[in-house]
Amino acid sequence: MPYRRRIVLAMGDAALKTLRAAAIAALSSSLILTAGTPAFADDAPADTTAPVIDNIGLTDGQVYNQMSVFQPTVHDDTGVIMLETLVDGVRSRKFSVTRTGTRVGVDLTSVPDGTEVEIKLRAYDAAGNVAEKTVRVIADINVPHARISPASGTVMHSGPLTITVNDLPADIAKVALYDTGTGKNLDVRTEAPWTFDLTTVPGVKFVNLRLTDVRGNLGGASASYAIDDTPPVISDLAYSRESVVSGVPINVKVTTAGATIGPVGTLTATATDLTLRKTEWYVDGELKSTGSTLNWDDRASTRTSATIEIRATDALDQTTSKVFPVTIDRTGPVVTSLTPAQNALVRGSYFVTNSTVKVPSELVDAELVGLPSIANAPGGLAIYPKKDGPLTFTWWYVDKLGNQSFASRTVIVDNTRPALKLTKAPKNQAKLKGKVTVTATASDKNGVAKVQLLVNGKLVATDYRAGYAFSINTAKYGKTFKMQLRAYDRAGNYIYTTTRTYRRG
Template sequence: MDTVDPAPYRRRIVLAMGDAALKTLRAAAIAALSSSLILTAGSPALADDAPADTTAPVIDSIGLTEGQIYTRATTPFVPRVHDDTGVVTLETLVDGAHSRKFSVAKTGMRASADLLSVPDGTPAEITLLAYDAAGNVAEKTVRVIADVHVPTGTISPATLTVMHSGPLKVTVSDLPADIAKVALYSTSTGKDLDVRTEAPWTFNLTTVPGAEFINVRMTDANGNVGYAGATYDIDDTPPVISDVAYSRGPVVSGVPINVKVTTAGATIGPVGTLTATATDQTLRKTEWYVDGELKSTGSTLNWDDRASTRTSATVEIRATDALDQTTSKVFPVTIDRTGPVVTSLTPAQNALVRGSYFVTDSRVEDPSELVDAELVGLPSIANAPAGLAIYPTKDGPLTFTWRYVDKLGNESLASRTVIVDNTRPGLKLTKAPKNLAKVKGKVAVTAAASDKNGVAKVQLLINGKLVATDYRAGYAFSINTAKYGKTFKMQLRAYDRAGNYVSTTTRTYRRG
């Protein structure tokens, strides 16, 4: 049996119904639909049910007008773009190449393009791309005229030019063709001091000594602003020469030598350094002349006059600045070539010394004042109240040297040789009663003494007291026993020329 589509019949039935029946049918259908919605409310809608966004944004305007002049100083342009889901990103292209990219903020759309690579006065195509969240993109292009570079210019005279005070003409050149205004302004107040709106771009001012700062502001026809500046040294004063001095580095004991030199003159040594302080804001050179001959340029003169025998010289210093203003000062100097003169030195030459140390002292004279004196070549030296103590290590000749330096660095040496003798002399009784012998009347006692540096004397001691001294070899004494008690003690003592001594053993005698 064939099936029959009932739809045509249903349509015909509906069409045949009256208005009342139709209303009743609609109410029943609405009730059934409501029941169906209640039954299905817990089931979520499927993602596949949402339609995909394939509609690109629509750009009404990129915010620029065809043929307008685009400047870097211009506020970023404001595009007008709409999209059913919202624009998220804007991008600008310049002549088809990427320029910048912007996220769309809640505050609205802003965009700009980088035209720094486009020469001023040249047309450039700025394209705006607008992206929605689905990645759909729209674009619109406007052609503008680029003018994004700040004006530049050249100031003359050039910066760091040195000049005298007075009228000064400052010119700004090498300006772009569309320059509209050049202003001379103050950096401290920001205010314009003088303004030019057409060529010649020249300013006249009056300078005073010191540093003069020139600042100009350049504005082109489209409002781009550039700045330039120059500094000038205004100098009406020649250099000043001061603080001339002679010096020499430490010669002994780290004592430096410094002598002030004035135009009245000074005494200097044959070797050292002459120094002058020349001050000027544009100092160009300093020259040193000795007896009219140029010897050096710069702040110092390495003075070495040892090859000469002169005792005086004339030193001239000339200082010149960048404007050829020159100052000259002449200093007469006396040249002291003589070291300190020794007037006394102890011990004497070939003197005999003894003990663990001996003291040396000296006296000198020098018109330039002694600054140091020292012993050289001896490791064992210590201060002593009357000079310097030398500690010999063995007997025999010992040479020591004093070194003296005056305040000009002149040096003198003085040497002495002494004989160190710490060896006692030899002493022997050659004739005398034996110990504990009985004696009476006058008793003869003789002795022999010896020393490599000579015997000075032999002494006779009775009961420990000195009673006689013999200074010549063949030393002999006579003892008058009547002058002493029933018993007494006798002893001999010998001294060498250095002061070393030796004694015989004591003998005891009884008077008989």
């Protein structure tokens, strides 16, 4: 037994801890199996030994930049599991040793450049024991900057291009031209002259530089250039104006072969170029506007055509000109017919109006305006008058260029019957023989058209002149017959006299 104890002691603290734990586990199992009740062994001694930091990885007075990392040297009998860094006791950063090893960094955010700061390193083992060590360093957080020449945004033709890097800091160590897509360096300079020779082709050229100072601080500089070898391209014009009729767009394509436009609207030109500088509008040789649109208003003129020229110029003064001849249509739809006729007499609860224009294919809309009661009807639109007398209605027409025209008519609404009175006629139930004369008077504010004689309900005679008179040959009818007069006014309203019955004597 003493011999075994000497072996254990020779194994060291770590091995002893492991061996004692295994022995206790085995003994506990044995006691449980044999006695059926728990048995307790002595607890293993706790780990109270803190890790040891041999080297923090930095030295007092060292200049330290924000982007660098450092690697401490630490050890512990059970192993270090985590490292922590602090700057002046704050801005903690923690690093898992199992993931990053012993590589660590510090957060120098908001630390003034050139300031002396305290960096503290803490090391933790699995039992929670902590060791710490501090060092004071000088913060170098200046990110290097530079100015590129030619300046970003410069416009140029394609070909050789020399980039010069200016205003570099004195402690610059390296300038690298790199590809932002891959991150790989394309060319590197470690000393003056800080220049790079490139070749450009039409398009946009991007230049990206990575700057590194002697302490490893990283900065950058970039520029872009427009490489333009061609003049602007001008496409067709577009003529448009606000919709006169809701939902009906007014758009016309104007080509170099010409087009017809209205007297008012907006003309839009599309000029494309990498470095387009200005677009000018000339109408019949006179400069009217600059920009992509022309507010077209030719209503004060009487001309029927014009020449529109577009001149587009880019930043290198490369210019393109394009001419567009246009015909100006300032006339609304021309009406060729409109019903009813002017001052026509109309009657009934409604009457129908219709119209036609000279070029129906150009018509966008035609409708009645200013009347409260209108409806569709066979042959046109139905108007519902509210009272007798003159009624004026107006048609509104719009063509595909937005030109408008109006046509009005006045009709006389007459829904009043004429007046009719017998002035001479045998009395009702009178006996008659031979020929009998019947006379009447008729009147109407818009004129009487005719008065008719009806015998037994059938039309016998019509008189169109005032002093209306009819002769009845009683021999033509049976022993009894009925007589009645009917009068029409010029609007078609009519009225009957009371029926009289006669017997033949």
